[in-house]
Amino acid sequence: MSAVMRRESEPATQGFSVRAVAEDQDQLLSASASEFLSGLHRRFDARRLDCLAARIARQAEIDNGGLPDFREDTRNIRQSDWKVAPLPAALRDRRVEITGPVDAKMVINALNSGANCFMADFEDSTSPIWKNMIAGQHAMRGAVDGTLEFHAPARAEGTPGKHYALKPAAGQAVLLVRPRGWHLDEKHVQVDGRPMSASLFDLGLFAFHNAAALAARDRGPYFYLPKLESMEEAALWNDVLDHIERTLGLAEGQIRVTVLIETLPAVFQMDEILHALRSRIAGLNCGRWDYIFSYIKTFRAHPDRVLPERGQVGMDQPFLRAYSELLIHTCHRRGAHAMGGMAAQIPISNDPAANERAMAKVRADKLREVTAGHDGTWVAHPALIPLARRIFDERMPGAHQHHVLREDVQAFTQRQLRDQLLTQPLGTITRAGFDGNVEVCVRYLAAWLDGNGCVPIHWLMEDAATAEIARTQLWQWLHCQAQAIAAGNPQAEPPQLEDGTPIDFTLLERAFIGLPVRLGDRRELIGGSRIEEAIGMLDRLCHADTLEDFLTVPAYRRLE
Numbered sequence: 338m339s340a341v342m343r344r345e346s347e348p349a350t351q352g353f354s355v356r357a358v359a360e361d362q363d364q365l366l367s368a369s370a371s372e373f374l375s376g377l378h379r380r381f382d383a384r385r386l387d388c389l390a391a392r393i394a395r396q397a398e399i400d401n402g403g404l405p406d407f408r409e410d411t412r413n414i415r416q417s418d419w420k421v422a423p424l425p426a427a428l429r430d431r432r433v434e435i436t437g438p439v440d441a442k443m444v445i446n447a448l449n450s451g452a453n454c455f456m457a458d459f460e461d462s463t464s465p466i467w468k469n470m471i472a473g474q475h476a477m478r479g480a481v482d483g484t485l486e487f488h489a490p491a492r493a494e495g496t497p498g499k500h501y502a503l504k505p506a507a508g509q510a511v512l513l514v515r516p517r518g519w520h521l522d523e524k525h526v527q528v529d530g531r532p533m534s535a536s537l538f539d540l541g542l543f544a545f546h547n548a549a550a551l552a553a554r555d556r557g558p559y560f561y562l563p564k565l566e567s568m569e570e571a572a573l574w575n576d577v578l579d580h581i582e583r584t585l586g587l588a589e590g591q592i593r594v595t596v597l598i599e600t601l602p603a604v605f606q607m608d609e610i611l612h613a614l615r616s617r618i619a620g621l622n623c624g625r626w627d628y629i630f631s632y633i634k635t636f637r638a639h640p641d642r643v644l645p646e647r648g649q650v651g652m653d654q655p656f657l658r659a660y661s662e663l664l665i666h667t668c669h670r671r672g673a674h675a676m677g678g679m680a681a682q683i684p685i686s687n688d689p690a691a692n693e694r695a696m697a698k699v700r701a702d703k704l705r706e707v708t709a710g711h712d713g714t715w716v717a718h719p720a721l722i723p724l725a726r727r728i729f730d731e732r733m734p735g736a737h738q739h740h741v742l743r744e745d746v747q748a749f750t751q752r753q754l755r756d757q758l759l760t761q762p763l764g765t766i767t768r769a770g771f772d773g774n775v776e777v778c779v780r781y782l783a784a785w786l787d788g789n790g791c792v793p794i795h796w797l798m799e800d801a802a803t804a805e806i807a808r809t810q811l812w813q814w815l816h817c818q819a820q821a822i823a824a825g826n827p828q829a830e831p832p833q834l835e836d837g838t839p840i841d842f843t844l845l846e847r848a849f850i851g852l853p854v855r856l857g858d859r860r861e862l863i864g865g866s867r868i869e870e871a872i873g874m875l876d877r878l879c880h881a882d883t884l885e886d887f888l889t890v891p892a893y894r895r896l897e
């Protein structure tokens with residue numbers, strides 16, 4: 338169902354208009370909320386578009402052979418002594434944070450889970466169909482005012498469905514909200530004839546409805562900011578948040594943020610990002626999955642930097658270890674938390690031995706994080722909370738470990754750090770790795786198009802970030818020969834699988850032919866009815882001469 342809701346007196350291209358209908362949206366998009374959102378758009382959208390243009394310009398330099406590096410013009414920020422604002426009490430101990438999409442059941446389960454914090458995710462794990470975004474905002478309102486409930490349908494006839502309600506506030510995880518990134522539009526909302534920024538829409542609408550109640554309890558509002566690429570993007574966020582505080586009558590610095598360092602350009606500007614947000618930043622987070630995706634994307638025109646298959650790109654790879662250690666050093670020097678990230682394994686319910694192997698991997702990951710000096714970690718599933726908590730409790734007796742300064746990292750020169758951050762990961766590509774990427778892309782895209790942003794596939798959590806790795810790896814492997822030829826090496830050969838098979842479009846074709854057997858009964862799959870569409874999309878994305886920046890941009894055009 339689709340309709341246009343326009344304020345009556347406005348000409349067609351002026352003012353605030355909503356181009357879709359979801360249940361109870363008018364309660365959220367009242368005249369005053371629309372005015373607030375329009376104000377954000379008019380004040381900040383041009384700067385957002387400038388930041389996106391700057392991304393394109395930076396990428397063009399790298400496509401022409403340049404390498405990401407620390408900035409000369411900000412040396413003073415990196416070298417001088419300053420600290421971020423003291424942490425609010427609610428964000429001092431963040432040893433275990435659960436994350437998840439914003440549907441009511443997940444939100445209740447996460448807030449009740451026993452984790453210290455819950456990141457409610459409008460981003461990597463939510464498919465942005467209009468219904469989801471509106472239901473998510475309703476769930477946030479219910480979470481903040483304590484009224485959120487969910488009635489699950491009965492599983493069998495004659496039995497009541499399960500009823501979900503929130504625990505008393507004192508036992509709940511602290512809520513943090515992750516809006517969508519700067520690159521995304523919310524096409525269902527237009528201001529003066531232009532789509533709104535999805536970031537401004539998600540964060541603005543949440544703040545409009547919940548900021549006062551959260552501030553009254555000194556519980557925020559708190560946000561996670563995704564996929565930043567520069568200090569200018571951080572400064573834009575800071576100005577947006579200053580404006581929101583003033584407009585909603587909040588104290589200065591009441592809104593706190595944690596920034597995900599999950600792009601290769603951003604790792605070279607961590608001090609600068611902390612500095613731009615210094616009156617409100619609580620920490621940085623190692624968003625490893627988008628970071629790996631960003632490494633592949635940034636080096637799309639560097640055929641000498643081809644990555645091995647995804648299963649071999651673990652946090653023990655030197656480029657990822659350098660990223661996590663530099664993040665810890667940078668945060669602790671400035672008084673901010675250095676949050677770890679997400680292991681992709683989830684509990685395996687039907688095979689105890691396989692489950693134990695999966696849990697051992699999660700345990701090893703959390704042990705690495707706490708030993709390296711991280712102040713907390715992420716889990717994808719409530720069953721992983723006790724495991725992560727035990728490891729952090731044993732090795733981190735205080736609320737955090739800012740005293741772990743990682744002076745060993747400080748001992749490196751800037752050039753050495755850069756080389757470590759850019760080290761090409763070594764490994765191989767197997768047929769299973771190639772076919773696995775095809776399967777993950779197809780199944781994830783189908784689920785996403787059907788409204789599900791996070792799905793278990795072969796007992797791994799798959800979301801937009803992990804699917805992006807699979808998609809960009811396929812493109813990189815399939816195009817690196819042509820790129821090497823274009824770069825002046827006419828003898829370049831295609832990369833090979835471990836068994837010597839060349840990686841070319843014939844291999845992709847074979848993977849598509851083998852898919853029905855891998856997928857089994859489509860009716861059993863999440864988004865099974867969208868599989869053909871997903872195959873078509875992946876095929877086009879793989880054949881395109883240029884790498885699409887984000888899978889979710891062309892996919893969003895197909896939603897509704």
Ligand SMILES: CC(=O)SCCNC(=O)CCNC(=O)[C@H](O)C(C)(C)COP(=O)(O)OP(=O)(O)OC[C@H]1O[C@@H](n2cnc3c(N)ncnc32)[C@H](O)[C@@H]1OP(=O)(O)O
Pocket residue numbers: 435436437438442443444446447458461462626627679683684716717718719791792793797798799800802803
């Ligand atoms: C790269 C990144 O951006 S990471 C951050 C984004 N990704 C995420 O946040 C991942 C979140 N995790 C999830 O969405 C889920 O765990 C999935 C999709 C991977 C698996 O979900 P399911 O197949 O439902 O798992 P499972 O059946 O084992 O769930 C058992 C129970 O735990 C609940 N549960 C599972 N994960 C979560 C979660 N993250 N938060 C709250 N509750 C959860 C389920 O709702 C279910 O509840 P119920 O028993 O009341 O019905």
Ligand SMILES: O=CC(=O)O
Pocket residue numbers: 461597599623624625626627628678679802
């Ligand atoms: O958002 C988290 C990531 O790993 O990507």
Ligand SMILES: [Mg+2]
Pocket residue numbers: 461563597599624626627802
């Ligand atoms: Mg991410």
